[in-house]
Amino acid sequence: MSRQPNRLLPTTVIGSHGIPGWMWTAIDQIDKGNYGQTDVRETFDDAVNLAILDQQRAGVDVITDGEMRRWYFVQGFYRRMDGLEVEPPLRSVGLYGYDTPKRYRASEKLTVPDGLGIVEEFEYTKKLADRPIKVTCPGPLTLTIHVRPGPAYKTRTELAWDFVEVINTELKSLAAAGADFIQLDEPSFAIIPGAMKDWLDMYNATVEGVDAKLALHVCFGNLTSRPRGKRTYRWMFPALLEARADQLVLEFANREMSESGLWREFSVEKELGAGVVDVKSFYQETPEDVAERIRELLRYVSPEKLYVSPDCGFFQLPRWLTYVKLEAMVAGAAIVRREIEGGNGR
Ligand SMILES: [Zn+2]
Structure with missing residues (x-):
């Protein structure tokens, strides 16, 4: 059973x-x-072993399995679903982009007979990790991003609602297996704007009765290191605060720390998981770069509420650069922790 870290500015x-x-x-x-x-x-297995080794060696406090058994964030999950038919690609020539991945349509009501496989991922990780683990799972809106609704569903929303129970069951099994920190990923909140209340009803139903610390990651997309949504969170506030999550996990580094003040502006009680490493850039942050970004956030968030992370997943960066960025993140957090704790940084 993993236990979450008891230190200021935990890195993840x-x-x-x-x-x-x-x-x-x-x-x-x-x-x-x-x-x-x-x-x-x-x-x-070997890929997961390396992801865990890299994170532990870099000194990250709360690790994942690197999502190494998935492919390109959500694409691997479609293999586990019944009822999908492959659609012709929108564009198959030229640069890889958001209009390139394989698309599907729901020819009948979708089922996921063996679950999403995240419980099995966690069981494996649990055996190897020597520190707390965070488990990640795409939310229902994002999980269905490459699926067109017809003819089995009338709308995208109806289709996504069908995944609420599938994910909820997976999350409850995860909690029962000992996962005590679970993050749902919903970049689609920013990509399909305008229905935040509906998306939050859907998210809240998805995490209903799940006994774990919950985080919700909302970003602007990261395929080929490119965002897809309009890169601002302000329009989502205060509605986003209705999410049944202990922590909101947002990207700041690649937006030059824009909107750092949201926590004060909206008197947010939830924790902030803040992206202070830019995963969309080959620039190698120094520890001092990271420390500066953390200090900027601490003008508006108390250190007890701040988790330190990269903006988004690392799957679009080479492994060596991922490692460089993780080390800088850990060292940057240590600098600020020492400043706060009066030179006795752990
Ligand atoms: Zn993201």
Whole structure:
């Protein structure tokens, strides 16, 4: 059973880790059918092992499994669903982008017979991690992003509602297996604006009765390191505060710390998981860069409420750069922790 850290400014990640170079080669072979079942399992186990090792070696306080068993955030989950039909791609020539991934339509009501597989991911991680774990799961709106509703559903919202129970069941099983910190990812809040109340009703139903510390990550998209939503959170406030979450996890670094003052402006009681490392840039932050960003946030948030993280997942950066950025994040948090604790930083 993991226990959450008892220190100021705990460092964590959003979810995904940089994909190791060898894994691209392995996945190519897996796609060609050249790996047996055991080879495939070993490949993904090894990738998780490395993600955990990197985070622990960098000194991150709360780690994930790097989402190494998933593919491109949500794309891997469609393999687990019944009722999907592949749609012709919107665009298959040229640069990879948001209009490139495989699209599906719901030809019948969707089912996920063996669950989303996140419980199995957690069971494996639990055996290896020597520190607290955060488990991540896409929210219902984001999970259905590549699925068109028809003919089984009338609207995207109806389709997403069908996943509320699937995810809720997965989250309850996770909590029962000992996951005490669970983050739901809903970048689609920013990508499909204008219905925040509906999205929050959906999110709140998804986490209903889940006995764990809950975080909600809302970002602006990160495919090929590009955002997709309009990069401002202000319009979501104060509605977003209705989310049944102990922590909101938001991106700041790649927006030059814009809207750092939201916690004071809206007297927010929830914790803030703040992105202070830019995952969309090859720039190698120094520890002092990170410390500066944390200090800026601390003008508006009390240190007891602040978690330190990158803006989003690392899956669009190479593994070596992911590691460089994690080390800078940990060192930057340590600088500010020492300042707060009067030179006795742990
Ligand atoms: Zn994100």
